[in-house]
Amino acid sequence: MTTIDWKPTVARRRVDAAAVARFSGKTLLGIGLFLLGFVAYQLFVTSVFARRAQDGLTAELDQRIATVETGIEAYTPGALPESPIRLLAGLSPVAVTPDGATDRAPGAAGEELPGEPLPGEGLADEAAIVTEPLPHAGNAIGRILIPAADVDWTVVEGVGLADLQTGAGHMPDTALPGQPGNAVISGHRTTYGAPFFHLDRVKPGDEITVTTATGRHVYRVVESRVVKPNDTWVTGQWDGAWLTLTTCNPRFSSRERLVVFAHLIGGPNAEAIVGPP
Amino acid sequence: MIGRLFSSLPGPTYARVLQMIVIAAASLVLLILCYEWLGNTFLDTGGRIG
Numbered sequence: 001m002t003t004i005d006w007k008p009t010v011a012r013r014r015v016d017a018a019a020v021a022r023f024s025g026k027t028l029l030g031i032g033l034f035l036l037g038f039v040a041y042q043l044f045v046t047s048v049f050a051r052r053a054q055d056g057l058t059a060e061l062d063q064r065i066a067t068v069e070t071g072i073e074a075y076t077p078g079a080l081p082e083s084p085i086r087l088l089a090g091l092s093p094v095a096v097t098p099d100g101a102t103d104r105a106p107g108a109a110g111e112e113l114p115g116e117p118l119p120g121e122g123l124a125d126e127a128a129i130v131t132e133p134l135p136h137a138g139n140a141i142g143r144i145l146i147p148a149a150d151v152d153w154t155v156v157e158g159v160g161l162a163d164l165q166t167g168a169g170h171m172p173d174t175a176l177p178g179q180p181g182n183a184v185i186s187g188h189r190t191t192y193g194a195p196f197f198h199l200d201r202v203k204p205g206d207e208i209t210v211t212t213a214t215g216r217h218v219y220r221v222v223e224s225r226v227v228k229p230n231d232t233w234v235t236g237q238w239d240g241a242w243l244t245l246t247t248c249n250p251r252f253s254s255r256e257r258l259v260v261f262a263h264l265i266g267g268p269n270a271e272a273i274v275g276p277p
Numbered sequence: 278m279i280g281r282l283f284s285s286l287p288g289p290t291y292a293r294v295l296q297m298i299v300i301a302a303a304s305l306v307l308l309i310l311c312y313e314w315l316g317n318t319f320l321d322t323g324g325r326i327g
Contacts, residue, residue: 037308037312038312038315038316041309041312041316042312042316042320042321046316159323159325161317161323164323164324164325169323171325171326184326186323186324186325186326187323187324188321188323188324189321189324190320190321191316191320191321192321192323194321196324227326229322229325229326229327230326230327231326232326232327234326235326235327246324246325246326247323247324248321248322248323248324252320252321253319253320254318254319254320254321254322257324257326258324259326
């Protein structure tokens with residue numbers, strides 16, 4: 001009669017199960033620590049970097065405002081195409097939700113939408129505006145204040161990774177704030193101090209102030225909307241003086257972009273570009 | 278694991294400590310680069326368009 005020795009098999013199974021449990025536990029612990037470190041780094045450490053950079057940029061901006069030589073140039077209205085936001089202004093307010101996303105420029109299909117008259121009509125054929133030299137990439141160009149969104153940040157020239165790690169960034173090849181055209185400023189929503197964390201609070205009618213070497217420029221918000229990351233029409237150059245703010249949407253995701261459009265209502269160039277108040 | 282790594286390093290103790298410091302610094306740099314890439318790709322690109 002043969003006997004079956006079952007004990008070693010059971011013992012080996014127990015050892016295997018314990019080893020698997022130990023390995024699984026260590027792996028999960030490692031993943032947990034990695035994710036914890038990721039969240040801590042993105043939300044807190046990067047903010048420390050950005051705040052330190054802002055201290056230096058603020059001093060640099062003060063120096064730029066004090067020393068840069070501004071100039072006077074002629075401005076001819078109508079040299080740039082009509083803004084699609086003019087059409088948007090006549091639409092009912094668009095809620096800042098993914099439902100508002102669009103992948104085309106408003107009015108691109110040619111539809112005529114009733115537009116609320118915006119400043120810019122009845123201007124003189126030519127006027128003088130205050131200008132400033134183009135800043136170098138990475139240098140401070142202005143300070144943006146949005147009381148409705150708790151924004152008070154120094155704006156840097158450029159929207160590269162390194163630029164946006166120091167604060168909000170002005171997109172090169174777009175107008176400077178306070179100048180004719182469309183000044184585009186981008187900023188982080190979640191990391192690096194999250195300059196535009198509360199940008200969704202901004203509503204039509206709110207004011208945005210940008211102080212540059214040419215003075216204090218006041219904009220009024222016309223529209224907020226959610227677009228796709230490759231909707232480049234929002235950075236187009238339009239007639240008048242516009243400010244376009246862009247940030248990631250929703251928070252903690254780079255899936256879409258939240259865009260706020262505002263037009264100039266006050267400042268040294270307002271009367272020449274958009275007409276008398 | 279750190280103890281096993283330390284034991285496997287060649288040289289006297291002070292040399293092992295130095296090697297451990299270099300390994301830790303390199304690991305930290307790699308970790309931060311990984312965090313940066315993940316953050317810039319999935320969490321927040323800075324709101325750039327295009």
